[in-house]
Amino acid sequence: MERMESMEPISAYYTTAYPEIQPDSGCRSGEATASQPRTPPALTYDEELVHKTILVGDSGVGKTSLLVQFDQGKFIPGSFSATNKVVTVDGVNVKLQIWDTAGQERFRSVTHAYYRDAHALFLLYDITSKSSFDNIRAWLTEIHEYAQSHVVIMLLGNKADMSSDRAIQRDEGERLAREYSVPFMETSAKTGVNVELAFTAVAKELKHRVVQHTNAPKFQIHEYIEAQKEKSGCCSYF
Numbered sequence: 751m752e753r754m755e756s757m758e759p760i761s762a763y764y765t766t767a768y769p770e771i772q773p774d775s776g777c778r779s780g781e782a783t784a785s786q787p788r789t790p791p792a793l794t795y796d797e798e799l800v801h802k803t804i805l806v807g808d809s810g811v812g813k814t815s816l817l818v819q820f821d822q823g824k825f826i827p828g829s830f831s832a833t834n835k836v837v838t839v840d841g842v843n844v845k846l847q848i849w850d851t852a853g854q855e856r857f858r859s860v861t862h863a864y865y866r867d868a869h870a871l872f873l874l875y876d877i878t879s880k881s882s883f884d885n886i887r888a889w890l891t892e893i894h895e896y897a898q899s900h901v902v903i904m905l906l907g908n909k910a911d912m913s914s915d916r917a918i919q920r921d922e923g924e925r926l927a928r929e930y931s932v933p934f935m936e937t938s939a940k941t942g943v944n945v946e947l948a949f950t951a952v953a954k955e956l957k958h959r960v961v962q963h964t965n966a967p968k969f970q971i972h973e974y975i976e977a978q979k980e981k982s983g984c985c986s987y988f
């Protein structure tokens with residue numbers, strides 16, 4: 751398969767009806783606008799929904815490797831493109847259509863076109879590369895300009911296995927994430943640490959935005975991530 755720079759628009763690949771996700775609701779496209787009352791959240795989750803999910807970040811931060819690790823459970827240096835994955839959360843199947851993007855500047859304008867339809871974005875930097883971390887603000891500015899305002903964003907500090915070459919401390923990543931109110935974790939596409947957790951947490955958030963039972967407490971992605979990290983003892987790897 752080819753990378754996103756030469757792919758057809760996402761809509762050409764998927765015919766499944768897909769809601770435009772509104773914060774805290776399960777509105778379908780066209781059901782609610784600023785001037786119309788918002789449709790109440792659905793009570794059951796429609797497993798046919800496909801959530802467009804995109805990996806972005808500077809060239810070389812490990813986007814392709816992360817996707818391969820999640821898709822195949824392996825670290826395979828090389829090229830990849832897009833994949834469909836089903837993540838089971840709370841007993842329901844959440845379908846993710848995950849797109850890799852090219853980090854090089856020359857493909858940036860193509861990436862912009864894909865932001866608009868995205869329901870979730872993984873924004874990666876490389877913990878051994880200060881420039882990739884410094885560029886996160888520029889990526890976030892771009893995301894806010896081109897993506898839907900309610901897109902789910904997760905910040906990932908990748909290559910966490912390379913602690914001896916670390917240029918960015920974990921608390922710097924945490925601070926930046928707090929500043930932008932986005933969830934954060936460090937991952938390793940090489941060892942697989944936190945890769946599945948990152949995708950599961952986003953799948954859970956997407957599902958909860960579609961289905962919200964009136965009296966149920968709102969899903970807190972930050973709390974979920976912290977609880978799972980503790981359970982897995984993830985951070986001792988770093």
Ligand SMILES: Nc1nc2c(ncn2[C@@H]2O[C@H](COP(=O)(O)OP(=O)(O)OP(=O)(O)O)[C@@H](O)[C@H]2O)c(=O)[nH]1
Nearest residue numbers: 809810811812813814815827852853909938939940
């Ligand atoms: N040690 C280590 N190396 C990694 C990790 N993730 C990626 N790499 C290596 O980093 C290099 C770049 O990885 P890619 O997955 O191609 O990065 P990318 O973000 O897709 O790069 P572009 O396609 O240029 O946008 C490769 O040599 C990978 O093997 C990781 O978690 N740990």
